[in-house]
Amino acid sequence: MAKKVTKIGVLTSGGDSPGMNAAIRAVVRTGIYYGLEVYGIMRGYQGMIDNDIVPMNSKSVANIIQRGGTILKTARSKEFLTPEGRKKAYDNLKAIGIDGLVIIGGDGSFRGADVFSREYDIPCIGLPGTIDKDIAGTDFTIGFDTAVNTAVEAIDKIRDTADSHDRLFVIEVMGRDAGYIALHSGIATGAEHILIPERKTDIEELIDSLQEKGRRNKLVNLVVVAEGDGFGGADEVAKIVKERIPASDTRVCILGHIQRGGMPTCFDRLIASRMGYSAVECLLEGRDNVMVGIVNNAMEYTLLEKAVKSKQTIGDEWLKIVKILAS
Structure with a gap:
């Protein structure tokens, strides 16, 4: 017993x-x-x-x-x-x-x-x-649900300013070993690309896609990156994008610990x-x-x-x- x-x-x-x-x-x-x-x-x-x-x-x-x-x-x-x-x-x-x-x-x-x-x-x-x-x-x-909703609210606001300036934003969310926050918030906000630790980042594929969107005059793009993305997070991704597509107005936003807090x-x-x-x-x-x-x-x-x-x-x-x- x-x-x-x-x-x-x-x-x-x-x-x-x-x-x-x-x-x-x-x-x-x-x-x-x-x-x-x-x-x-x-x-x-x-x-x-x-x-x-x-x-x-x-x-x-x-x-x-x-x-x-x-x-x-x-x-x-x-x-x-x-x-x-x-x-x-x-x-x-x-x-x-x-x-x-x-x-x-x-x-x-x-x-x-x-x-x-x-x-x-x-x-x-x-x-x-x-x-x-x-x-x-x-x-x-x-x-998890709160963190995702916090990320979604922030990304929605970022899209507003991205649309106003025709900018590409690389947004980093939490997820050192898991990409669920990036996946769920990226889909919910209509992100053009989502980079997660579970899949190896193909930077050439990302560059080709962004260049193709540029040819279609799609100037507003959101790339949501989990912090544990194999390429090194938002800063590293944005660095390559700026080097390869210098005409793109690229910005980085790291949401950080804001995702942990709140009601x-x-x-x-x-x-x-x-x-x-x-x-x-x-x-x-x-x-x-x-x-x-x-x-x-x-x-x-x-x-x-x-x-x-x-x-x-x-x-x-x-x-x-x-x-x-x-x-």
């Missing part, structure tokens, strides 16, 4: 994403509903090591569902990567009596949770909180709430070492190890859509 869980901790780790607060709120209030004691762990795994752990109640999470960022703060802990750091974290949790953890974060956070749950007798449940949508086992991650969309608040509720249910049911995801609008449970190793993939059909619609 699964060991009865009585005290749970919740933390946010890695990069922040809109909707994390909604997930924290759901974990805390669901835990309280089931008679559990709930603790907030500040600054991710580093807070476990530093014993920066605070009791939470329903009032602790009042008026946070609409806020971006995370009230628990977040950090990346090098010390947690060591056996000594994890042992210190474990001792702190055991001293309080915490016997279940909910980790809200991305693949790095899940790697830490996977190792920790295998070394010690504290079950870990992961919630996918990352704007990159690069984790297998869920159709969407907490924060989460309704969609992100909903999935974060569902996932947070389900995480507590998992602990009560005796599940361990799994990530809570949503696939085809139903809850899906994936081993943390598999969620990290099996990355989401972008199919060729998406790129075909881009090519056809931007012609």
Whole structure:
């Protein structure tokens, strides 16, 4: 039989994403509903090591569902990567009596949770909180929808000025290892080209296409580039375009961390709430070492190890859509 869980901790780790607060709120209030004691762990795994752990109640999470960022703060802990750091974290949790953890974060956070749950007798449940949508086992991650909508709003505004001046804009969005933000925001804004890490950038093809559009007197072009694009991001792409097509009025815009902040969309608040509720249910049911995801609008449970190793993939059909619609 699964060991009865009585005290749970919740933390946010890695990069922040809109909707994390909604997930924290759901974990805390669901835990309280089931008679559990709930603790907030500040600054991710580093807070476990530093014993920066605070009791939470329903009032602790009042008026946070609409806020971006995370009230628990977040950090990346090098010390947690060591056996000594994890042992210190474990001792702190055991001293309080915490016997279940909910980790809200991305693949790095899940790697830490996977190792920790295998070394010690504290079950870990992961919630996918990352704007990159690069984790297998869920159709969407907490924060992705907000980040994409932020990018779309910005790119729409850039297109207005591009149209006024007949300019080519190379716009960089976040996505070091995954191109989903670039793909979705690029399609939604009618970008002429989308460059992503999952596909090798053919700079000659890009130049030829822009030159062909120039011959058709199509002077307004948007090129959306994921920061992890193999060619080096927006600055490098724009540099080559300026060298090869000097007549083109080319500008660069890097959206940067604006995509991480802001009020989460309704969609992100909903999935974060569902996932947070389900995480507590998992602990009560005796599940361990799994990530809570949503696939085809139903809850899906994936081993943390598999969620990290099996990355989401972008199919060729998406790129075909881009090519056809931007012609």
